[in-house]
Amino acid sequence: MPLPKNEYLSEVWKDGIFDNKVVFCTGGAGTICSAQVRAMVHLGANACIIGRNVEKTENMAKDIATARKGAKVLGLGGVDVRKPEALHEAAEKCVEELGAIDFVIAGAAGNFLAPMNQISSNAFKSVMDIDVLGSWNTIKATLPHLLESAAKHKTDGKTPPPKGTGGRIIFVSATLHYAGTPMQSHVSVAKAGVDAMAHAVAIEQGPLGITSNVISPGPIGGTEGMARLSRTDNAQESMKNVPLGRFGTVKEIADATVYLFSDAGNYVNGEILVVDGGAWHTSTIG
Ligand code: HXC
Numbered sequence: 001m002p003l004p005k006n007e008y009l010s011e012v013w014k015d016g017i018f019d020n021k022v023v024f025c026t027g028g029a030g031t032i033c034s035a036q037v038r039a040m041v042h043l044g045a046n047a048c049i050i051g052r053n054v055e056k057t058e059n060m061a062k063d064i065a066t067a068r069k070g071a072k073v074l075g076l077g078g079v080d081v082r083k084p085e086a087l088h089e090a091a092e093k094c095v096e097e098l099g100a101i102d103f104v105i106a107g108a109a110g111n112f113l114a115p116m117n118q119i120s121s122n123a124f125k126s127v128m129d130i131d132v133l134g135s136w137n138t139i140k141a142t143l144p145h146l147l148e149s150a151a152k153h154k155t156d157g158k159t160p161p162p163k164g165t166g167g168r169i170i171f172v173s174a175t176l177h178y179a180g181t182p183m184q185s186h187v188s189v190a191k192a193g194v195d196a197m198a199h200a201v202a203i204e205q206g207p208l209g210i211t212s213n214v215i216s217p218g219p220i221g222g223t224e225g226m227a228r229l230s231r232t233d234n235a236q237e238s239m240k241n242v243p244l245g246r247f248g249t250v251k252e253i254a255d256a257t258v259y260l261f262s263d264a265g266n267y268v269n270g271e272i273l274v275v276d277g278g279a280w281h282t283s284t285i286g
Contacts, residue, residue, distance in 0.1 A: 002066040008251050009039045013258050019044035021166060022098045023261075024091065024145075026050045026081050026138050027107035029060040031223040032172065035250035036105055036257040037073075038064045043258065045103070046072040048094035050079045050087070072098060081108045081134030087141040094145075101145035102166030103261050106135040106194075109172065111187045113229050124186045131190035135171055135197055143205070150209030160266055161209070168261050169212040171198045173272065174225075175280040178216075183231070191216075195272060202270030211269040215256050218276020221247035244277035 023040045027033045028049025037047045041064055049064070051057030054077030061075025074097055079086045094101055110130035114123070150167025173195050177188035194214070201212035219226060219238060226247070232238055239246055256275050259265050274280065 002063055003035075003038065005042065005067075008035045008067075008254050009042055009258075010251065010255050013039075013043055013255075013262070015042075016044045017164070017258075017262055018103075019164075021045045021102040021164070022094065022100045023047045023103040023105065024050070024094050024101045024142055025105040025107055026079075026087075026134065027109060027172070028105070029053065029057045029075070029077075030107065032217060032220060032225070032250055032253050033105060033107035034060050034064060035254045036107070036170075036172075038067045039251075039254035039258050040103065040261065041065070041071045041073060042067040044068070046074075046098045048074040048076060048090070048098060048101075050076050050081070050090050050108070052078070052080055054078045074098065081137055082129045084137045084140065087137045091141040091145060100149055100166070101142050102149040102168070104138065104142045104146060104169045105172065105257070106138045106169065107172040108134050108138070109174075109187075109225075111184075111225065111228060113183045113231065114186075115183050116185045119186055124189075127186040128190050128193070131187065132193040132197070135194050139169065139197070139201060143210075146210055147205075147208055154209055163263055165209075165263065165266060167208075167210045168265075169198070169201060169210065170257060170260055171195075171212070171214045173198075173214045173216040175216050175218050175274060175276050178274075178280045184229070198272070199270050206269050211260075211265070213260050213265075213268055213270065214272040215253060215260070216272055216274045216276065217248065217253050218242070218274070218279040219247045220250060220253060223250065241282050242277040242279045243282060246277065248275060248277055
């Protein structure tokens with residue numbers, strides 16, 4: 001059942017702002033990333049979503065395509081971000097079928113709740129490999145296409161780019177490592193690496209017209225992350241740690257995504273946009 005528009009997109013955004021653009025997203029069948037892509041597709045983009053599970057990824061692609069009449073959404077399942085050659089093939093397939101890659105969302109992540117003394121080296125490495133190496137592999141596979149997209153909008157460097165600029169990256173991180181979170185040592189280290197990667201890409205590739213930013217979602221209701229990682233079944237108790245007094249919605253992450261990829265985000269580069277209702281400033285115990 002497709003989500004109604006008011007479930008994933010604010011009315012402030014205008015139809016067509018991403019016409020003729022293509023978004024490539026790893027982890028695209030997940031609750032947060034699928035909402036990010038859905039919003040982009042609604043506003044004109046075509047999309048390629050990548051996932052490990054074939055059926056889940058293909059079904060999600062079909063579902064996202066219902067966001068706009070005529071939308072093309074490719075679902076490439078069986079792709080593990082830990083395998084660089086698989087990502088290269090996926091990026092080539094995306095360009096072959098959809099013509100370009102203008103925007104990238106590096107969203108694939110792996111996580112579980114466990115105290116440090118119950119995490120083996122291999123378990124730690126699995127999360128590092130999915131989150132850090134996987135994000136790196138995603139950028140390496142798509143960068144040539146992003147550079148092509150950015151080059152279409154190259155200016156003299158003194159004036160802002162024209163409407164509809166491409167060549168933009170969003171890494172999906174987390175807030176776990178900003179204050180410190182028990183039972184999340186592995187993913188805290190991994191997401192700190194993801195933040196650092198976004199900064200490195202921003203300064204190295206910025207001169208070529210690429211922007212690279214991070215969205216760090218806090219507690220977002222109804223997501224796989226919340227289901228897997230909540231340390232209490234008492235939602236009311238958890239919400240006490242959020243200054244805004246509620247969990248966030250996937251729509252609020254989609255809105256942040258549209259902002260960073262739209263012309264409104266032209267001059268934002270190397271930033272971390274935390275979307276958590278102010279939660280990490282208070283406490284991470286909950
Ligand atoms: C301790 C665990 C464990 C657990 C797995 N392992 N679960 N150790 N506690 N609960 C260990 C295994 O025993 C193994 O180590 C190692 O991790 C690798 O496990 P595999 O199952 O072989 O690996 P793999 O199939 O690659 O799975 C990777 C995974 C898994 C990350 C471990 O959980 C996974 O695929 N998750 C699906 C994706 C996911 O997590 N999505 C949610 C993202 S939410 P040994 O030593 O036995 O070999 C998210 C939000 C973050 O990221 C922010 C939230 C606020």
